[in-house]
Amino acid sequence: MGAASSNTKSDISSSPNLWVPPWKGLWNGEIQSSSRLSQLWDTGRTIKNKLKPSHQTSPPEEKVAERTLPQCISLFLPEFPLWSPTAQPELKILGCVAKGSLGPVLKVFHGPEQKIFALKVLPKGEVLRRNTLRQCKEEVSIQRQVKHPFIQCLGESWQGQRHLFIMCNYCSYGDLYTLWMSAKHIDEDTIRLFAAELVSVLVYLHNLGIIHRDVKMENILLDERGHLKLSDFGLSRHLPFGECAYTICGTLQYMAPEVLCGGPYSHSADWFSLGVLLFALAAGEFPVASATDHVSMLERVNDATYEVPDTVSRSLSHLIKELLCKLPRQRLRYLHQFKSHIFFRRMTFDPALLQKSPVDLVLKMRKSEVPIQSDFGGFEDFDWDLTQTFEVPCPA
Structure with a gap:
């Protein structure tokens, strides 16, 4: 994401050919001025009231002027409606x-x-x-x-x-990270269930052309029956099939190598993040220690061998390594691949069936509200x- 411009108001006024975004004044701090905003807010409310149907007729010039909303309001429309x-x-x-x-x-x-x-x-x-x-x-x-x-x-x-x-x-049951930190061990049956639920939701999103870009334990919530709820779509974007993204974003420890190097990358990056998550659930630690910046993190990821501990079953170890494949095109990413995988033998990916029974581990760990x-x-x-x-x- 771009950094904020350092131009001052005097710099802008002295450069007549410089294009200034309509919200530049807000960006430079005017949005913090309560008196100015109150005036704009009152103007917006007055405009809103004037836009109500009326039997009185007004000249066309006045109608055009009345429909102009303050920038601090109109910038965020229509996704964020105005509630006075x-x-x-x-x-x-x-x-x-x-x-x-x-x-x-x-x-x-x-x-x-x-x-x-x-x-x-x-x-x-x-x-x-x-x-x-x-x-x-x-x-x-x-x-x-x-x-x-x-x-x-x-x-x-x-x-x-x-x-x-x-x-x-x-x-009310918190997030998966809190459960992972509290539990001494997460059994593979629970990991299998969680993995199937995440596969189900990621396939759904990708079929809609949506990439999440921040799949991590902190963004996976637990409902009252212990099942998962993927949350925080703040970094998500529509990415039609065949197109690529280049923005370096997400959480360093979960980011795929193609994301860390600035792209191009696509929906396959989410599956790498799932591999990191499953590795942590199974092994009790992350496959690669976090770095302070994406360049250092990329070096660590490229050097990593992703050796899964012997305490993890061969089928789960096999799944994790296929998700943590450094080549996006060779990474597991299609539903039929997961359905035929040995780790998911006799496992359903139907959300209704997955939710049929509560998750015992979560309910046992949950003694009081977070x-x-x-x-x-x-x-x-x-x-x-x-x-x-x-x-x-x-x-x-």
Whole structure:
């Protein structure tokens, strides 16, 4: 992703031929000015009210002017509809479950539905500063398109004065990484089930022309029956078959060598990440130690032999090595290859059948709900008071 420009306002004004994005002023910090944003917000609300059907007729010139929304609002449309503070959703913050690279992920209670959700909060200023606007829109667009039992469901998405909001179903059993760190050993039957569920969902995404690009244990949530839910589509993108990507993105320890070197790469990169994940589940450690940058990580990956410990069965070891193949075209990536693999003998890939029974290991490990972080200090900076108290009782 591109870095933010270092040009100042004086530099820009003195260069008449320099093209400036319409949101350049927001990027340079004006979005942090509450007084300016309040004025724009009031303007936007006034415009919105004026756009309501009316029996009065106005000159054509006025109609054109009225339809112009402030840039801090229109930039994020249509993926993030405008919800004014007077039409706020009835949400109550219960805690902070994670701190993402752009903003927190909150546990919230939705009063009308009497249901708990996960709410990702993205500051608009940070989105523009990091030049990730297209990425945020792509995330919402993809999650609205997909519907699969092993994908975390998307709820509403909207924007306020200073933030973008993405609401998803809440998984109370934490993530796969927490389970992996807590469990002394994960048996191969459980690994087989998890692998089949991930194969099912990745095949589904790839058939839609979607590459996830951040398959890792932290992005795999566990539902109340212990089954997997792939989450966080922030790095995902539509990638039609035959096309390639070149952006170096993801998590270093999970990234395929073709991603680390800057491409070209395609959907096969997700299968390499799955191989890293299965290696860690089976061996209790990652196949390659993490490096501080992608160049050093590429050297380690290229030098790695991916020797699986003797404690792992030959069939699982064989599967892992075929996924960790350094040549993308020789890597396992088709459903029929997994169906015929010895590790999946007599195993179904039908999501309904895979979900039929609860995962005993997860239920045994789950004694109480995953602790919620309470040190999040950003409640006062929201576009409305999400900490208000509701008349309806809030589930624990």
